[in-house]
Amino acid sequence: MPKVVSDAGPIIHLAQINKLCLLKRLFQTVLISERVKFEVFDEGARLRCPDAEEIMAALKQGWIRVEPLPVLLIDRILHLAKGENISNSDAEILLLAQDRQAILLVDDKVLSNLARMFGLRVLNTWTILLESLRKNSIELNEVENAVMELGAKKHKLKDQDAVRILEIARKIADSSKK
Numbered sequence: 001m002p003k004v005v006s007d008a009g010p011i012i013h014l015a016q017i018n019k020l021c022l023l024k025r026l027f028q029t030v031l032i033s034e035r036v037k038f039e040v041f042d043e044g045a046r047l048r049c050p051d052a053e054e055i056m057a058a059l060k061q062g063w064i065r066v067e068p069l070p071v072l073l074i075d076r077i078l079h080l081a082k083g084e085n086i087s088n089s090d091a092e093i094l095l096l097a098q099d100r101q102a103i104l105l106v107d108d109k110v111l112s113n114l115a116r117m118f119g120l121r122v123l124n125t126w127t128i129l130l131e132s133l134r135k136n137s138i139e140l141n142e143v144e145n146a147v148m149e150l151g152a153k154k155h156k157l158k159d160q161d162a163v164r165i166l167e168i169a170r171k172i173a174d175s176s177k178k
Contacts (some may be wrong), residue, residue, distance in 0.1 A: 005031045005097035008039035009107030010135070011064070013125045015040075015051035015164050017146050022132045023105075024063045029065040033096060035089040055093065065088070067096060084114060094118060125163050140173040 011032070014020045023030050032040070041059060044052030058064040069077070073095050083093040090111050097104040097150040105120045106112050106129065112122045123131070129146055132138045147165055151157030157165075 001028045003031070004029070004101035005033075005067070005093050005099050005100060005102045005136065006105035007037050007038065007108065007111065010105040010123075010125045010128060011040045011055060012051060013107065013150055014128065015112075018054070019060060019129070019132075019142070019146065020051075020054050021056065022128060022137055023122070023139050024058070024078065026135070026170050027103075028059075028132060030064045031100065031102065031119055032064060033069060033089065033092040033094065034066055035092055037066050039089070056064075065102075069096060070099060073099060086111065086114070094120070104128070112114045130165070130168055130172060133169055134142060134176070140169055143169040 004023075006023070011023070011030070012021065014022060018124070021117055037059070041052055041055045043077060044055065055064070058068070061077055069092060073092075076095055077088060077091045080086070080095060081088045086094075088113070090108070092103065094111065094115055095121050096102075097115065102146045103123055103125050104112075106115065107124045112124065115122045129138065129143050133140065147157065147162050151162045151165075
């Protein structure tokens with residue numbers, strides 16, 4: 001299984017549609033920083049977000065794991081955050097993924113582009129759903145429902161992007177029938 005480090009976005013979005021388990025199926029273990037834990041659980045619990053309970057269960061089960069940052073990365077995190085005008089949290093997960101030679105799960109386009117410049121493989125909520133469909137972990141209608149529920153309400157998905165995701169999903173579903 002590939003190593004994976006996640007930003008808050010994919011975890012929150014998948015939990016909002018009750019599909020957080022897809023991360024466990026695809027990767028077995030997902031590493032996060034302490035700051036990401038604060039965003040995905042602590043803040044969610046404080047705001048009484050229903051998805052915080054699902055995230056807490058994953059943390060208790062240990063398949064989402066808070067990974068301590070190596071001391072050697074601390075100075076680099078601050079330097080990267082300032083130099084690239086990104087948050088310390090974003091710099092942490094980017095450098096943690098690089099340090100662990102891991103895939104980075106992130107929905108933010110700026111951070112995705114920066115991660116690719118660092119040579120990292122990047123997946124987002126939509127590519128996780130499509131990969132899960134390809135591996136028969138979910139059905140086409142579940143991807144369609146996710147696009148409707150997340151895309152319009154929470155993810156700021158542009159109409160043309162939603163159409164493209166659904167086209168790809170249908171091709172994956174069609175090819176798995178053959």
